[in-house]
Amino acid sequence: RQRVLSGIQPSGKLTLGNYIGAMKNFVALQDEHECFYMVVDLHAITVPQEPAALREQSESVAALFVAAGLDPAKAAIFMQSHVPAHAELGWLLTTMAYMGELERMTQFKDKSEGKEAVGAGLFVYPSLMAADILLYKTNLVPVGDDQKQHLELTRDLAGRFNYRYGETLVVPEPFIPKVGARIMALDDGTKKMSKSSPNAGSFITLLDTPDDIRKKISRAKTDLGREIQFDPQNKPEVSNLMTIFAQCSGQTVEQVQTAYDGQGYGAFKKDLAEVVVQALEPLQRKYQEVRSSGEIHRILKEGAERANVVAEETLRSVKEAMGFLPRA
Ligand code: AQP
Numbered sequence: 001r002q003r004v005l006s007g008i009q010p011s012g013k014l015t016l017g018n019y020i021g022a023m024k025n026f027v028a029l030q031d032e033h034e035c036f037y038m039v040v041d042l043h044a045i046t047v048p049q050e051p052a053a054l055r056e057q058s059e060s061v062a063a064l065f066v067a068a069g070l071d072p073a074k075a076a077i078f079m080q081s082h083v084p085a086h087a088e089l090g091w092l093l094t095t096m097a098y099m100g101e102l103e104r105m106t107q108f109k110d111k112s113e114g115k116e117a118v119g120a121g122l123f124v125y126p127s128l129m130a131a132d133i134l135l136y137k138t139n140l141v142p143v144g145d146d147q148k149q150h151l152e153l154t155r156d157l158a159g160r161f162n163y164r165y166g167e168t169l170v171v172p173e174p175f176i177p178k179v180g181a182r183i184m185a186l187d188d189g190t191k192k193m194s195k196s197s198p199n200a201g202s203f204i205t206l207l208d209t210p211d212d213i214r215k216k217i218s219r220a221k222t223d224l225g226r227e228i229q230f231d232p233q234n235k236p237e238v239s240n241l242m243t244i245f246a247q248c249s250g251q252t253v254e255q256v257q258t259a260y261d262g263q264g265y266g267a268f269k270k271d272l273a274e275v276v277v278q279a280l281e282p283l284q285r286k287y288q289e290v291r292s293s294g295e296i297h298r299i300l301k302e303g304a305e306r307a308n309v310v311a312e313e314t315l316r317s318v319k320e321a322m323g324f325l326p327r328a
Helices: 017-030 051-067 086-093 101-105 106-112 120-135 146-167 210-219 236-249 253-259 265-293 296-322
Strands: 003-008 034-039 074-078 139-143 173-175 186-191
Touching: 003 017, 017 051, 017 139, 017 236, 034 051, 034 296, 051 074, 051 265, 051 296, 074 296, 086 120, 086 296, 101 120, 101 146, 101 210, 101 236, 106 120, 106 146, 120 146, 120 296, 139 146, 139 186, 146 173, 146 296, 210 265, 236 253, 236 265
Parallel strands: 003 034, 003 139, 034 074, 139 173
Antiparallel strands: none
16 A cells, blocks of 8 residues: 545635546545545645635635545545644755755746745745655655646655655655646636636636536637647647546547537537536535535544644654754
């Protein structure tokens, strides 16, 4: 059994991108492996969050984990801030990261672009993410393709630590599915779908009503021409919609292409909307149950207890290796 860890930020409502790129894999891995899945609230505050919204979104994301099929009896589900070792190891690793390597992170460049004031947290975020992963001696990290660069940095930091202080940390492997690894924005097939985008029409959230979903898909940008053809280079928008169709219906992109051969965008989009509505319906029903039962608080408490045991032990060995005086 390998150890798996991943997280999602409570920085908005979860999108189909988060689901297809990350959560579906979280669920697929829980039977075979020892899994830790967290709501990364310490990451969410790298951009300003309104307290009431942060609280609501945190509970909502945790409930969506369960609604999507994560079983708290199998996987530990917890809030990152409920395990203090994350912030502590995050700091220790920040001192080992180089400015140059952090400056190269494309997510930092994207998120800071055009902003007058850029928080320092946004800059050092990758070293906190490294701490998240390394605390659990994680073997596999299921993430979307957009996180590849951060994972590479995590591997570098773990290697640097081990070289400097002796073999202490486990160097993790990324686990990125080939199909559907990156879902793009509905208004721009070259940008990834993001929950914090200012244009709500650019993403579909897991809690959108059927009517919202139909509206958003019917307004989704499509390229010139009218063939339903999978060609991400030349037809990024249609290709993205085809990926969503395939992921939500359990078909391959090739099957989708064959089924819509010779048909126009209109008919395809109409069917796509229904496929997405149907795929989300059971998840939304379960979400309402989880929220109204209040069970999420107990789930998060138990998850944090399990996580703390593992995280504390790694932090202890890291501090010892670095030469911190142990507390008597
Ligand atoms: N568009 C996407 N396609 C595939 N996977 C995606 N992920 C995010 N967007 C897509 C994957 O979801 C996981 C959780 O991401 P996160 O919430 O920690 O942060 P993010 O990657 O920055 O996601 P967002 O939705 O874009 O959030 P904001 O807008 O707050 O920055 C990760 O595994 C990610 O790969």
